[in-house]
Amino acid sequence: MFWKAISFACLRLSNDIYSGGHIQLNKLRMASLSFIAIVTGTLVACSQGPSNDKDKAAPDASVPKANSTDYKGGAAELLVLDVNTGTTDEQFQKFFVEPVKAKHPQINLKKTVDTLDKLLAAGTAPDMVLVSNASLATMLEADIPEDLTQMFKTYGVNTAQLEPAVFQQLQKLGDQKALYGLPFYMNYGIMVHNRDIFDKFGVPYPKDVMTYEELLELGKKLTRSDGGTNYIGVMPPDLRQMYWQYGVPVFDKTKGKSSLTSDRHVQVFSLLKQFYSIPGYLDNGKHSHSVDLFFKEQRMAMYPNWVAAMVTFFDRAGTKDAFNWNVTAHPSYSDKQGLGKEVDFAIAVVNKSGKYREAAYQVLLSLYSQEVQTKFSKAGRLSVLKNDEIRKVYGEDSSVYKGKNLQSMFKVSPSPLPDSSKYDPKINALLIGEVVKSVMVDGTDINTALRNAEDKANKEIVIP
Template sequence: MKALHGCRMGPIVAIAAVCALAGCGNQGGPANGAGTKEKETAAKPPEPVKLTMYNHFNNISDERLQQFIIEPLKQKLPHVTLEVVKHDKGSTIDELVAAKSFTDFYYGSNVGFPTYMNLQLQQDMSDVIKSRGLDLNRFDATYLDAIKSFGEKGEVYGVPFSANMGVLIYNKAIFDKFAVPYPKDGMTWDEVIDLGKRLTRTDGGVNYIGFDPGRVADVASGLSLPYADAKTVKALIDNDSWRNIFGMFKVAYEIPGYVNQGKYDYGANGFFKDKNVAMLPAWALQVVNNRAELAKMEWDMVSLPNFKENLGRGRSVDIHLLALSNVGKNREAAVEVLKVITSDEVQKLMSEYGTPSVLRSDDIKKVYGSKLPEFQGKNVQAPFKTKPGLPAITKYDGIVGTYVEAARKDIAAGGTDVNTIVRKVQDQANQKLAEQQK
């Protein structure tokens, strides 16, 4: 692999490179120092290998990078040096490509993968995965299908590393204060809204919000709805499914006391910091990342709600993956890295610390959150009680999604019916898409 010349790099994290001779040279050596030259050669450590990984939008934190990639590689592949290039000014994908210094690996989400493919950095890894013995049958088929959906002929452009799943998190103290029963697994959005209505009130100068539905995109994710048609480059919002979603938000926002002086978006801050939101749909990793605040609360979680006809389906597949770029030079060593970090041992460790595994193993799912003190006594299997759907991702989703989210303001303001809102989003998105094609 070429050195990363010609660009200003973001912060780089390095794995210790070379195994100490004292630690490696005695393995399998002949007794009393005797033996042939062949045996001495076999006892030598592997040649040092340098690999580089791009951390797209810094999708993996330094903490998880250290715990789930760096330390396992130090133990299993001490001859490998892995340098991690963070997404930063001077080290964006475009800048690295322009400087002809993109990395061996791409680390990012399936949602962000089209950005990578638009620059034609992907390569089919099927042959080297097979030759190096990386067993894809160990992975949850839904996560593999999400990656294969980017190919036209079943190409495998990457390997899943970690998953994220939706849950409904709730503040027990607010329920207890107003003597309202806690939510339960398997609820519909209508049931959650009705429950939240009983909690939305002002008491002691505090505006309590029973249920904030969050982002429109996250609710739509529970139906795996497409945003745009990649062939016609048109928005796909003007239909009954999207009308149902916007209608759900309208019902939630119209609860007396929900909209306060124009404020309708309470979100994570309302739940974790202000502690005036009783129920919030959240990502499992969002829950883990807010452990410090949760330690001060009485809380729990249940499975992610959905519309009645879609119960049991969670949010669309949201995974982090590693993809070998087509400028990488050491494909075999790269796949050996993938074998280590997707091993049962590492995936179990991730699960124990609250990162959902991408493997099929029920045993690994059962230990989810077991090493997090804040998760003790909680409904820790809630994320796995729904199955993720497979989204149809296009490079136009971000454009359409901007107008989808902006519609919440119109809904909160009141006075506009759902059909009008849907048509407005469709028209605005189509106009912007048409401008992009000129």
């Protein structure tokens, strides 16, 4: 089946579904992800790219370029740990093992099911780790990742071909000083809409690119009751995701405290409240809705989320051909137009203490070859390369998006993520749980709710 275990978007989706959580199915988290591929056989550095990529992206002419076919490291068996990218055993064979074996028969890859803690305790640290951008910090705390800046230069890897938001986030994760891995696929935000509902109420279909304000107005027109059926115009992202997309952090590293009461926090929350305040949106005092309203019951007109998540939801509901639906780009903020859902991608990390690092480099180079990136794209794992030809074949191995306006999603770019901290998950859980409910259901003032949440976070989450 096309997506048995989708994405590290999987971690992000666990809470993207309001009913308790943008994967676990009810906690599916796709969190979906954009990937560089520059090498096929002989790696050649590209001469094009933004000038701000030169520090770490452009090949160093003083360093001899290596050829991927010239690997002389001998026999090697690499232990690979997948932390949270959702790479299935079948995908591991198809995208990792087989392409590498075809070029370098002496390199073997073995995927482990053990945890990092167990491997480290046993003295068998992984040679490579597959991890989401959101969880790279965990690897850094374990002192695993090698800085691949020199490897990029040696092998002529030109990061100018990467989705810019992916490379910028990779630099940010290394404090602009190091590149702790190579991205190998990404997720991307889109919005699906039920055209049957639009037709039923005589409302024009959504434009390919819309602001949240425009989405709000459409949502108002389509949230209504008809013939005993209650329709929901749109389920917006949760507060955590809205903050991510706007670049608003929930922790101030300088002060060492949670940060929830700035004007920007209030601004974003106020916009979200307008969606919840649409007459008919709340259901008997409940502010959360299940994605089943769109995919199974066909009572929701619009739903923004990850492109990979939609495949899983349709697969679960078995309704992709049951109604007339289509795709647009993910909505943007009016003052940040052209920026959609937050950037999300998977990274292949090389253990800096690994015995077979040269062999690991060959695996990375294989992952980023156009051949493998194209295979990723066809299988529904979006390439990190900003390559129109590779993007055009996205999802070809699945029939879910066949005939749909899928390319519209690329009319916006991923939004940069705000600074993050180890406290973020618990603070975000507080936001999308208690805080939103207190405002939307109990009628608490936004400023008061955020101030109370900030105090609680500092007492119960940060200080301990």
